[in-house]
Amino acid sequence: MRRVNWDSGLLLLILATSLVPGLVIFFLPEERVAIRTTLNMGGAVVKLVLVGVLIWGVLHGHQYETRLPLLPGGLDLVLHADAESVLFVTLSAVLWLVTTIYAIGYLEGSQHRSRFFGFFSLCVTATVGVALAGNMITFLVFYELLTLSTYPLIVHRGTEEARQAGRVYLRYTIAGGALLLVGTVWLYDVAGSFEFTHRGVVAGLDDADRTVLTAIFVLLIAGLGVKAALVPLHGWLPRAMVAPAPVSALLHAVAVVKAGAFGIVRVVDDVYGVEFAASLGVTGPLAVLAATTIVYGSLRALFQDNLKRRLAYSTVSQVSYIVLGVAVVGPIATVGGLVHLVHQGLMKITLFFCAGNLAETLGVHNISDMNGIGRRMPWTMAAFTIAALGMIGVPPLAGFVSKWYLGLGALDAGQDWVVFILAGSSLLNAGYFLPVLYATWFKAPPDAWPAERSYGRRETAWALLAPPLVTALLVVAAGLLASAPFSPLQWARFITTQEYAP
Amino acid sequence: MEVAVENMPWGVMVILLPLAGALVCFLWPRRSVPLGLLGALGVVACVTGLCWQVVEQGAQRYTVGGWGAPLGIDLYADGLSLLMLMMTAVVGLGISIYSSGYFEHKTAVVFWPLWLFLWTALNALLLSADIFNLYVTLELLGLSAVALVALAGGADALTAAMRYLLVGLLGSLCYLLGVALLYHSFGSVDIAILAERMELSPAVWAAVGLMSAGLLLKTALFPLHFWLPPAHASAPVPVSALLSALVVMASFYILLRLWLEVFPPGAAAAGQLLGLLGATAVLWGGIQALRQTRLKLLIAYSTVAQMGYLFLAFPLGTSFAWKGALYLLLSHAMAKAAMFMAAGNILRFGGHDRIADLDRVAQRLPLTLAAFSLAGISIMGLPPSGGFIGKWMLLDAAFYRGQWWWALILIMGGLLTAAYVFKVVGYAFTQAEVTHEASRVPAGMEWTALVLALAAVLLGLFAPWPLALLDIGFPFSGGCAE
Numbered sequence: 009m010r011r012v013n014w015d016s017g018l019l020l021l022i023l024a025t026s027l028v029p030g031l032v033i034f035f036l037p038e039e040r041v042a043i044r045t046t047l048n049m050g051g052a053v054v055k056l057v058l059v060g061v062l063i064w065g066v067l068h069g070h071q072y073e074t075r076l077p078l079l080p081g082g083l084d085l086v087l088h089a090d091a092e093s094v095l096f097v098t099l100s101a102v103l104w105l106v107t108t109i110y111a112i113g114y115l116e117g118s119q120h121r122s123r124f125f126g127f128f129s130l131c132v133t134a135t136v137g138v139a140l141a142g143n144m145i146t147f148l149v150f151y152e153l154l155t156l157s158t159y160p161l162i163v164h165r166g167t168e169e170a171r172q173a174g175r176v177y178l179r180y181t182i183a184g185g186a187l188l189l190v191g192t193v194w195l196y197d198v199a200g201s202f203e204f205t206h207r208g209v210v211a212g213l214d215d216a217d218r219t220v221l222t223a224i225f226v227l228l229i230a231g232l233g234v235k236a237a238l239v240p241l242h243g244w245l246p247r248a249m250v251a252p253a254p255v256s257a258l259l260h261a262v263a264v265v266k267a268g269a270f271g272i273v274r275v276v277d278d279v280y281g282v283e284f285a286a287s288l289g290v291t292g293p294l295a296v297l298a299a300t301t302i303v304y305g306s307l308r309a310l311f312q313d314n315l316k317r318r319l320a321y322s323t324v325s326q327v328s329y330i331v332l333g334v335a336v337v338g339p340i341a342t343v344g345g346l347v348h349l350v351h352q353g354l355m356k357i358t359l360f361f362c363a364g365n366l367a368e369t370l371g372v373h374n375i376s377d378m379n380g381i382g383r384r385m386p387w388t389m390a391a392f393t394i395a396a397l398g399m400i401g402v403p404p405l406a407g408f409v410s411k412w413y414l415g416l417g418a419l420d421a422g423q424d425w426v427v428f429i430l431a432g433s434s435l436l437n438a439g440y441f442l443p444v445l446y447a448t449w450f451k452a453p454p455d456a457w458p459a460e461r462s463y464g465r466r467e468t469a470w471a472l473l474a475p476p477l478v479t480a481l482l483v484v485a486a487g488l489l490a491s492a493p494f495s496p497l498q499w500a501r502f503i504t505t506q507e508y509a510p
Numbered sequence: 511m512e513v514a515v516e517n518m519p520w521g522v523m524v525i526l527l528p529l530a531g532a533l534v535c536f537l538w539p540r541r542s543v544p545l546g547l548l549g550a551l552g553v554v555a556c557v558t559g560l561c562w563q564v565v566e567q568g569a570q571r572y573t574v575g576g577w578g579a580p581l582g583i584d585l586y587a588d589g590l591s592l593l594m595l596m597m598t599a600v601v602g603l604g605i606s607i608y609s610s611g612y613f614e615h616k617t618a619v620v621f622w623p624l625w626l627f628l629w630t631a632l633n634a635l636l637l638s639a640d641i642f643n644l645y646v647t648l649e650l651l652g653l654s655a656v657a658l659v660a661l662a663g664g665a666d667a668l669t670a671a672m673r674y675l676l677v678g679l680l681g682s683l684c685y686l687l688g689v690a691l692l693y694h695s696f697g698s699v700d701i702a703i704l705a706e707r708m709e710l711s712p713a714v715w716a717a718v719g720l721m722s723a724g725l726l727l728k729t730a731l732f733p734l735h736f737w738l739p740p741a742h743a744s745a746p747v748p749v750s751a752l753l754s755a756l757v758v759m760a761s762f763y764i765l766l767r768l769w770l771e772v773f774p775p776g777a778a779a780a781g782q783l784l785g786l787l788g789a790t791a792v793l794w795g796g797i798q799a800l801r802q803t804r805l806k807l808l809i810a811y812s813t814v815a816q817m818g819y820l821f822l823a824f825p826l827g828t829s830f831a832w833k834g835a836l837y838l839l840l841s842h843a844m845a846k847a848a849m850f851m852a853a854g855n856i857l858r859f860g861g862h863d864r865i866a867d868l869d870r871v872a873q874r875l876p877l878t879l880a881a882f883s884l885a886g887i888s889i890m891g892l893p894p895s896g897g898f899i900g901k902w903m904l905l906d907a908a909f910y911r912g913q914w915w916w917a918l919i920l921i922m923g924g925l926l927t928a929a930y931v932f933k934v935v936g937y938a939f940t941q942a943e944v945t946h947e948a949s950r951v952p953a954g955m956e957w958t959a960l961v962l963a964l965a966a967v968l969l970g971l972f973a974p975w976p977l978a979l980l981d982i983g984f985p986f987s988g989g990c991a992e
Contacts, residue, residue, distance in 0.1 A: 078899070078973060079899065079902070079903070079973055080978070085894075123876075148893060156892065159932075166939050168940075170939075171936060175936065183925065189902075193906055196906065197910055
């Protein structure tokens, strides 16, 4: 009995490790740097340890579930850890720790840090909640909390541009949340339940109207697609890059866009059931939408001179790989999509860290100013290079593994056209990353950088340099050690065996 | 001891205690603040006692003075009354604490007796078991509210108070006519007896129409809302809070009681009409709120919109929908009180409530801003707030009844609310160039707003318990307008 209690408490503890420090931090005066840092780091480390326990438990067949009745009649808030949650929770726990270090370095001496770290922790809490949600309404609760807690981060700088970006962000996400809400209520009305179960609850309904089910699917995907930045709902993302670099990193790699993509995975796999969704005829259009987004995002990225904007459009494109993997309907493609959830996070967070370093250390924001920057900041740019090559899909880096499985899976499912999309997208990726790399390493540096800050003999502060190096190493490791146990790839395979009938 | 607690007529005490408090405050004006606070705490204690009694022993009926229903005055406490009383107690306590820091001595002397008297009238209204008593208490409530609006002084406040008075009198007059017609037809004013004897006749229809029109006017349902924004916005802040949170809901409560228990069933067309008016109120109130340049007016128009939501339950008519509307009412009361209090703090701090100039104020009052934002979350209906639960139940009922257009209204209302709430909240994050000469805001005023707002949000996580309370002596199960 005691064991069961501990098990059900574990999920709440994992949430609390970021929620409680966040709430405390709100009330800390600005100058209490030491306490704030301790709380931040302590929470992040404890969360990581607890997630380790969770992984161990899930592998050993423990059931983790916590319920809180929300309304009479069986509507509960459910926290539940299955293999998919674990994948996303681990990603967010690891990247939160890294990003916290980075953010502490990045924001040193700036204003409103208590407010920033408070919302930062809330944002992570919401992400973890999204990962652990056991049914649609719990998902919705944390999904909306995510919207609310990221808004202050996006407008953190308080400039007119930031306010505009925040306003656009809210316009998109609140409308998206409303669609999701309608879809969820309607689903509840039709299906009577929306617990996430392998192969879906909707698949078990015999007498439901298929048109209604399709309509609900469209509502849900539209609501989630806003955060996943599916074209044409992506407009907020490139604007949101006015946020401070750690926020962009978190937004693009873990929190917001991933919550949307993860939600789509949940809806297709665990609410509708991928095979039932295919029989409903909704996965085909979803795959086409994802493919369009992939190509469109890459095309737009080609023409951006601002580095963060280029990365933002790259995110638009890359996140849709996850959606594509799920929508292609086939076990191997699903593995590719799920593993990309992790791989894209690792690569993109590295890129944003590096972009932040360039801006913070040298005042470089635009690609046209990056000539020869590799000589001034070799370590940062080495990390950048690894991540960029990974994005292009160069073996043996993480991005290659994703694309390999996506392509293989598409062929396996008989959807050959996807391979052309992947090839074309890789070419475009190369088209917008390779010129940057070339300029970085091979062109002559300018006489002076726009706004250089000196850090003595090091190229930049260690708190800014260590995080991208760590994540870049992870990018290499995720690719090289893809077939080792506990790699993201193996975990994605483990999940997929549960979603498809043997 | 326990027997004494069990048999205490808590329902009567809930009315007598604030009345006594009002008298004491009136007699010892110098001590009015501590006495008033003591009275407020006492009311909370009595409501807790009543709650315990109703939960343990079921719905309570008190015959005041030992005279039974047809002749004497009956008080009746079921789950619905109890929930409203509890909400009033929580918000009332908040308003009392807030007011103790808000008013200067000169105004406080007038405020406390009036406020406690208003509280008396409200509690009596919520416990009345007959439609004539409802009239009397409604009138008392209205008159004390008018006096409180006039408390602000100045031409604007007096005009608004005058208009409020006339509207209130017109509303209760219509209601009284209806009462007379029903009494004439059935020879009783007791709700339970009327429900038994109810049969259709032209006089009954006229009564239903008159009473409903009067109550709708007092609830400020579109297009009868014109009086509300000026009255609510020009009053002193604690008064605005109690008007928006408590007073408007009183007339809605009466309407709900009558609709569910007295009025003849089968008024489907009327239900649709009320729903339509409610929907218009949601949209109109939202758009008007968005257009306001003053914070208090924005909040007042938001009340118009939020009242509209409640009427969406009428066309749906399922017990789930009624409960949803009541839950919205509950969380709205707390959230709206918190919002007005937050506005009051901003007003006190910066000396103005022009939304466009808020950035210079809002950043220096983080607690107040947090209160406003949290209250906004509940009013928008974002999870996990009480507003979300209410909205979810209404949405669910709309889909259940196949009337999806109400769902559309709920969603559009939510989007409009988000627009006007974030219009205000957005200023908290802009860089402020000019610093104001700020006056100090007592910590108690900031914390009261925050705690109430937090309560509105947390209400979403504890919904099963209040909803179960509603089932005690619940009028909804049998008499719901299918």
